[in-house]
Amino acid sequence: MAPMIYTLYGFAIFFFAFWCALWLLHLIAILYGKYKLHKKIPETLADEPLPGVSILKPLMGVDPHLLSNLETFFTMRYPIYELLFCIEDRTDPSLEIVNNLIAKYPKVQASVFIGGSSVGVNPKINNMHRAFEESVHDFILISDSGIRMKEDTLQDMASHMCDRTGIVHQMPFTSDGNGFAATLEKIYFGTAQSRMYLAADFFRINCHTGMSTLIRKCVLEQEGGLKSFGCYLAEDFFISKHFIDRGWRTTISSQPAMQNSGICDVRSFQARLSRWAKLRMAMLPLVIIFEPLTECMVIGIFAGWATSVLFKWEFLTVYMIHILVWFICDWILLSIVQNGVLPFSKFEFIIGWLFRECKGPCLFISAAFDPSIQWRNRSFKLAWGGIAQEVKPRIKC
Structure with missing residues (x-):
């Protein structure tokens, strides 16, 4: 007994x-x-030279907010960056939207890469591989199609890239929306997801979600580039693990990632979870x-x-x-x-x-x-x- x-x-x-x-x-x-999020960029950092950034935008299909989301990348206050749009299929309707934006903002350096590579099982890696290989800057921003940027979002992320920091990523959140599904998404990302994400960042635990992440390109190239992670579906987790195993820090920026796809229903959200x-x-x-x-x-x-x-x-x-x-x-x-x-x-x-x-x-x-x-x-x-x-x-x- x-x-x-x-x-x-x-x-x-x-x-x-x-x-x-x-x-x-x-x-x-x-x-x-309360300490980490929504902080203004210190004036001392705002005056420092910012590194050039190559932004990889993998696209597939068109959602109701794609045009307005992509346009926020053309209107950012950031001195040196290039936009590299990755579209797997030439018939994808997102191509027309991208071409119209490139014509509207001719001063923004932008390129389109059509046709996916076959470097692994991960369709996102396959789609971005050629753009990564041809990117010209030392830092890579991987940004999903549904992300909406503020004018100073990239500057905020770059300001967190210290000497031993290899990855700066945004904590997932959502833009305001209407209906029960939008409410449910905001509650999940602002409570259960944020709780674990903030605690993991505090304890320096790998909790990287790659929907909006700034990465040192040289560290990825030492491993063979993005293609080395093509065998995983959760490439963001393993990329972060690669950095941490080699002594690099990862951290979140002060601005959460604003997901704004425009397609919001309970069933698809639960399938995602x-x-x-x-x-x-x-x-x-x-x-x-x-x-x-x-x-x-x-x-x-x-x-x-x-x-x-x-x-x-x-x-x-x-x-x-x-x-x-x-x-x-x-x-x-x-x-x-x-x-x-x-x-x-x-x-x-x-x-x-x-x-x-x-x-x-x-x-x-x-x-x-x-x-x-x-x-x-x-x-x-x-x-x-x-x-x-x-x-x-x-x-x-």
């Missing part, structure tokens, strides 16, 4: 300690977010055990049980207080990341937050039982370690 009691108390202590650690992450994310979960499980198998415990509703159950065993506290009382305080912390963090008035009411936040928190564990369980990856019109299979294989390759050697 005694070994069973010791085991019971051992599990209770583990869950209580894990619960306390999550509250520490909440506190770190809020304080670090499921795809990311599958990639994390393939790269870091321990995620299968620990990630569900980071969800509010899940850890609350275990915390309520642990405190009832260790301290004889009432389970339901602990669980309800846990949810309430978690909710308040998420509201505070989202307000910090937004840095302004939120585009929805507190009631809409409650509904969206509850939906996200209840749906999150279900999406993770579903992803764990289906390792296949669907990305646009492609299908992939994942192996342990993050290496992927395309089921039906689209680009032939």
